[in-house]
Amino acid sequence: MDELFVTTVVTSWKLIVNRLNERFAPLDYEQLQKQVAPNKNRLFYLLGHLTAVHDRMLPLLGIGERLHPELDEAYLTNPDQTISDPLPASDLKKAWSEVNAAITSAIEKFSIDDWLKKHTAVSDEDFSKDPKRNRLAVFLNRTNHASYHMGQIALTR
Amino acid sequence: MDELFVTTVVTSWKLIVNRLNERFAPLDYEQLQKQVAPNKNRLFYLLGHLTAVHDRMLPLLGIGERLHPELDEAYLTNPDQTISDPLPASDLKKAWSEVNAAITSAIEKFSIDDWLKKHTAVSDEDFSKDPKRNRLAVFLNRTNHASYHMGQIALTR
Numbered sequence A, B: 001m002d003e004l005f006v007t008t009v010v011t012s013w014k015l016i017v018n019r020l021n022e023r024f025a026p027l028d029y030e031q032l033q034k035q036v037a038p039n040k041n042r043l044f045y046l047l048g049h050l051t052a053v054h055d056r057m058l059p060l061l062g063i064g065e066r067l068h069p070e071l072d073e074a075y076l077t078n079p080d081q082t083i084s085d086p087l088p089a090s091d092l093k094k095a096w097s098e099v100n101a102a103i104t105s106a107i108e109k110f111s112i113d114d115w116l117k118k119h120t121a122v123s124d125e126d127f128s129k130d131p132k133r134n135r136l137a138v139f140l141n142r143t144n145h146a147s148y149h150m151g152q153i154a155l156t157r
Helices: A002-024 A043-060 A069-075 A089-107 A124-129 A135-156 B002-024 B043-060 B069-075 B089-107 B124-129 B135-156
Strands: none
Touching: A002 A043, A002 A089, A002 A135, A002 B002, A002 B135, A043 A069, A043 A089, A043 A135, A135 B002, A135 B135, B002 B043, B002 B089, B002 B135, B043 B069, B043 B089, B043 B135
16 A cells, blocks of 8 residues: 555656656757747756756765766756856766666665655754655655746747 | 655645745736747636646545536637636636635545545546556646646746
8 A cells, every 4th residue: 555655656756757858858959959938948958957956866865976966057056058068968868867767766665664754954853843854745846846847848849 | 654645745735836826816817918938828828727627636536526617618628819718817816726725625634545546537447457547646647737837837937
């Protein structure tokens, strides 16, 4: 029963990651320069941003070291078009796949107890006051974050 | 333990609904005519669309009859600007609040067993083959759907 609950949550994450994969995979560097709306983020920036945010999930969920901290400056701490893209499109797409594969592989092994442990950005004290600040909450938040940007990316079709 | 898992999922839903509420609440009919990008959906259409989709969650999750089926033609089965808006802005916002209140109130009473029951759009036979086609799957899908459109709505800021 618990296992099915967890599997359903993981499936929801896989669906949105696959949807983003399908959208990004066929696009080359030039096509990824398209903005989602006038003067808004480029697809390339959103690919970098989603990769950086998911990369940070590895330490946040306590499942590993970061794989691509080199993306933060261009895609997390600064707005689009202020820092040169640090990676070519093929390497950025590879980083995106690597990071998601690392997350999916780790969370598929989580028990319901693992999901309800605290994430690493909350203190023991704060967690004891609010046990909803668990790994599941972070994970659902990031799934919603990916959906949020997927909605923007869909506007370029 | 199970209860905490369920509470965390419901909290994720409430966060996105509140975020949409905050965005829609201060806007009048004229302001809601803004499109999220050139030739894309108006904010008014998205408010109607999200209300219709959430209204359909009531029978889908087996928690009640629909409250606002009159929205489907304008916001679900037809694209934006093909059917006249059936309700003024104040009534549409009221419908949005009513529908979300009905869902939240019902799901807050769900046990983990309730979440893992089949939703009403899947047959008994298909559900026995794939028990992931449960109410939780529908609910996470709709939470992601709301996030998807929130990402588009955020572009109008």
